[in-house]
Amino acid sequence: MPFAPLRRTRGLAVGAALVAASLGLAACAGDAASTETSPAESADLGDLSVQLSWILNEEWSGELIADTEGYYVDAGFSSVNLIPGPSSGIAELLSDTADVSFTDALSVGAAVANESAPLKVIGATFQKNPFTIASLADGADITTPEQMIGKRIGVQDSNRPVFDAFLAANDIDASEVEIVPVQYDPAPLVNGEVDGLIAFVTSQSVTLEVQGIEVTDLLFADNGLPFVGHVVAVTDESIASDRERLKAFLVAEIQGWTDAVADPAAGAELAVEEYGADLGLELETSIASATAQAELLVVSDETAENGLFTISDDLQQQTVASLINSGFDVAAADIFDLSLLDEVYAEHPELIAYER
Incomplete structure (x- = not known):
């Protein structure tokens, strides 16, 4: 039976305006609020290429913050190249032109089911698809x-x-x-x-x-088609050979999105004024979008308990059921490998408490 629809009013925009007014205070508080964890201080993990599915707008608030605040560098990377879309990111992974792709579960499921693509989802920014x-x-x-x-x-x-x-x-x-x-x-x-x-x-x-x-x-x-969104997709080979690099990337991602959830306006401001400055983005709209994204898609009761980017067994099965409804015959083990994220949280349990 379908759930009731989500009806939103102009209150979201008004709330966004209030958030905008606090940008100055948020900027001053950013250093104090940032997570201190640096799991790879002495590591030299080189460069990492990350293919995004869409343009450099507020959808990537966590990534923009991680880049700006130095979380990628703290994790051990010389640089992380955020490559804007639009792109499904699948071709880039299979051709080794990207180390990581942010894509959707349907694209991964289709590639695995139809092409036996050696890909796995190792985490998901969105607990709900948008x-x-x-x-x-x-x-x-x-x-x-x-x-x-x-x-x-x-x-x-x-x-x-x-x-x-x-x-x-x-x-x-x-x-x-x-x-x-x-x-x-x-x-x-x-x-x-x-x-x-x-x-x-x-x-x-x-x-x-x-x-x-x-x-x-x-x-x-x-309403019948639940699946995770903005999934972190990588190749099976990278899981086997670059496991520590991928785990370090996940740590930086969790730190970036912890900040983005705490202050959605911060990521929106970065998108409008820096990363997407040539896109004609409107700050009020970007703040409203980032706020809705954080509240509706990124966090859930399960992330509150288990941490950001986690995908519960139940949500994995719901995603698989949606893929089967879409004509892609896959099992959870065919497309998900959450072992890296499990290790990250076992090694850095303080990252679980992103609410502050």
């Missing part, structure tokens, strides 16, 4: 999957597989909805060209909310 069907609260106001039937749904080409999986998970045939090809801009939804739009709950939906447009979000994760 996919949603966004609709206008004073328009179609789609609150259940069944309400998509007979509606015009805007679907990007790259998101057609996940939309098909969402339909299958809810026993809806594709012929029962009118699929309208769109890009990522939410304008077709605002203009009435579509009734609903595949969006990220932390991106297009937030953009509209900041503009004062009330949005109803039908989250895939709460």
Whole structure:
């Protein structure tokens, strides 16, 4: 049975503005709040290339903070190169042009199932995937999957597989909805060209909310298609031969995202003013997005208990079930290896307590 939809109001934008006002204080407090752990002070781990799935915006708050605060260097790396997308990151891993890729579980599952790709997920930034069907609260106001039937749904080409999986998970045939090809801009939804739009709950939906447009979000994760998002993917070979480097990377990631959760505005400011300065990002929107991301996707009851980036056995099985619904026949052991993260937290248990 589907969960109730997430309905957000302009309170998120107002809250974001208040966070923005505290940026100066947050900057001053950053050093005191940062985690002191440096597991590889004497190590020389060389350079690391990290392929991101999207542009250098606030989605990568933890990475931007880890880079700025020196957590990667503290972990032992000479440098960490954050390579912006869009990209699934799979080709880069298989061609050895990236050491680590941040991607989605569906891309990893498809590569493993269809190509026997030697890849594993070693952690996940998002406990929930951010996919949603966004609709206008004073328009179609789609609150259940069944309400998509007979509606015009805007679907990007790259998101057609996940939309098909969402339909299958809810026993809806594709012929029962009118699929309208769109890009990522939410304008077709605002203009009435579509009734609903595949969006990220932390991106297009937030953009509209900041503009004062009330949005109803039908989250895939709460309506039959739960899977982890922004997964950390690597090759089997790297797990075998570069285990300590990958563990050091995970430590720096946990430190960066600990800061990003504590102060979402910090990562947004870095994206707008430095890393994505040429992208035309708006600070208010970026702060709202980073705040929603931290609250809705990054943290959960399980991360509070076990630490950031962890993926419980139950969530692994939910992800596998979603992959099977998408047509990819895999088992949890085929795509997940959480042993490195287990070792990181066993060696540095202080990292578990990211809430402060």
